[in-house]
Amino acid sequence: MSVAGSFRLTRDDFLLEVELELPARGVTALFGRSGSGKTTLLRCLAGLERSEGWLSVSGCRWQDREHFLPVHRRPLGYVFQEASLFPHLRVRDNLRFGYRRVPADQRRIDFDETVRLLGVETLLERYPQSLSGGQRQRVAIARALLASPRLLLMDEPMASLDAASKAEILPYLEHLYTHLEIPVVYVSHALEEVARLADHMVLMEAGRVLATGPLHELLIRSDLPLSHADNAAAVLEARVAGHDAEQQLVMLECDGGQLRVSCPPAQAGKRLRLSVKASDVVISLAPPQDSSVLNCLPARVSEIADDPHPGHVLVQLTVGSQALIARIPREASRRMALHSGMSVYAQLRGTALA
Numbered sequence: 001m002s003v004a005g006s007f008r009l010t011r012d013d014f015l016l017e018v019e020l021e022l023p024a025r026g027v028t029a030l031f032g033r034s035g036s037g038k039t040t041l042l043r044c045l046a047g048l049e050r051s052e053g054w055l056s057v058s059g060c061r062w063q064d065r066e067h068f069l070p071v072h073r074r075p076l077g078y079v080f081q082e083a084s085l086f087p088h089l090r091v092r093d094n095l096r097f098g099y100r101r102v103p104a105d106q107r108r109i110d111f112d113e114t115v116r117l118l119g120v121e122t123l124l125e126r127y128p129q130s131l132s133g134g135q136r137q138r139v140a141i142a143r144a145l146l147a148s149p150r151l152l153l154m155d156e157p158m159a160s161l162d163a164a165s166k167a168e169i170l171p172y173l174e175h176l177y178t179h180l181e182i183p184v185v186y187v188s189h190a191l192e193e194v195a196r197l198a199d200h201m202v203l204m205e206a207g208r209v210l211a212t213g214p215l216h217e218l219l220i221r222s223d224l225p226l227s228h229a230d231n232a233a234a235v236l237e238a239r240v241a242g243h244d245a246e247q248q249l250v251m252l253e254c255d256g257g258q259l260r261v262s263c264p265p266a267q268a269g270k271r272l273r274l275s276v277k278a279s280d281v282v283i284s285l286a287p288p289q290d291s292s293v294l295n296c297l298p299a300r301v302s303e304i305a306d307d308p309h310p311g312h313v314l315v316q317l318t319v320g321s322q323a324l325i326a327r328i329p330r331e332a333s334r335r336m337a338l339h340s341g342m343s344v345y346a347q348l349r350g351t352a353l354a
């Protein structure tokens with residue numbers, strides 16, 4: 001574990017009390033209701049809040065009972081909701097600002113590669129006010145990275161963007177995160193965003209950690225609120241196997257079967273993540289012969305739990321070594337005599353590429 005710590009902080013009647021252990025690389029989502037303490041925890045990691053406890057990053061103590069490394073001495077990048085670029089500097093000089101402050105022998109991030117990863121090559125001579133919100137945010141992320149941080153903190157970096165700008169920036173973030181060797185802590189309200197970007201999750205409630213673990217596990221746990229949300233979804237990892245040009249479908253292999261999805265052609269072998277909503281999974285006892293649903297995977301029922309949506313149950317399914325959740329009418333579950341361990345078929349109605 002490269003980021004570990006314990007934090008205790010009181011603000012009026014709010015108490016943050018958190019123990020953390022995060023993986024050395026990959027994206028950890030801090031997720032929870034408004035007011036659960038996500039930003040406060042991020043600020044503690046940054047040293048913007050002087051909390052009790054300790055923090056260790058990549059083997060270095062950033063704070064403990066004896067000492068407290070102030071924010072300007074912590075090697076971290078912080079990306080806020082609104083990109084805070086220097087308006088009087090061109091993009092190139094904004095990017096050089098943090099880069100130059102790191103001695104050459106301590107730089108771990110290459111200027112040109114970062115510029116390419118975030119697709120800002122053509123923006124270098126422009127001033128921030130001439131950029132779109134999504135472009136500005138990409139520059140802000142590049143600037144944070146060029147300071148060679150040991151930890152990248154992102155506080156709802158897409159919250160101020162419209163849907164089109166979010167759609168524009170997401171592929172850059174995905175691409176970036178697969179290349180980054182540093183841990184990223186990402187605060188978001190949006191489950192879809194988290195399902196697409198994160199590997200690990202810290203689920204917060206009222207200043208405490210309700211659950212922590214791999215994202216795909218937390219999303220489907222029936223004892224956690226995520227699986228009961230209207231937009232509850234599971235994630236499936238898949239690999240591009242080919243492209244059916246005639247039908248305009250991309251063929252995917254996933255552990256558990258094959259899928260066909262309608263999306264732009266992608267290179268064979270590329271790894272993709274699918275987000276499959278619980279409300280888009282239909283359970284049948286036999287493979288459908290006459291259905292318009294394209295994708296159907298053999299599955300096994302692993303759990304049937306109550307669901308807060310009236311008249312429904314939440315069925316957890318195992319597909320190969322992966323899992324799905326299905327929200328189906330309680331009456332259908334009774335009629336099909338669904339029970340744990342039963343073999344069924346999962347039809348995926350709206351498999352969205354996430």
Ligand SMILES: Nc1ncnc2c1ncn2[C@@H]1O[C@H](COP(=O)(O)OP(=O)(O)OP(=O)(O)O)[C@@H](O)[C@H]1O
Pocket residue numbers: 011012014032033034035036037038039040041189
């Ligand atoms: N400086 C402060 N003084 C008093 N209370 C504060 C202060 N900063 C935060 N709080 C309180 O701490 C709690 C947690 O706030 P925080 O912003 O960390 O939550 P959050 O999960 O990030 O919320 P959101 O998703 O709305 O941004 C809230 O009840 C907030 O009112």
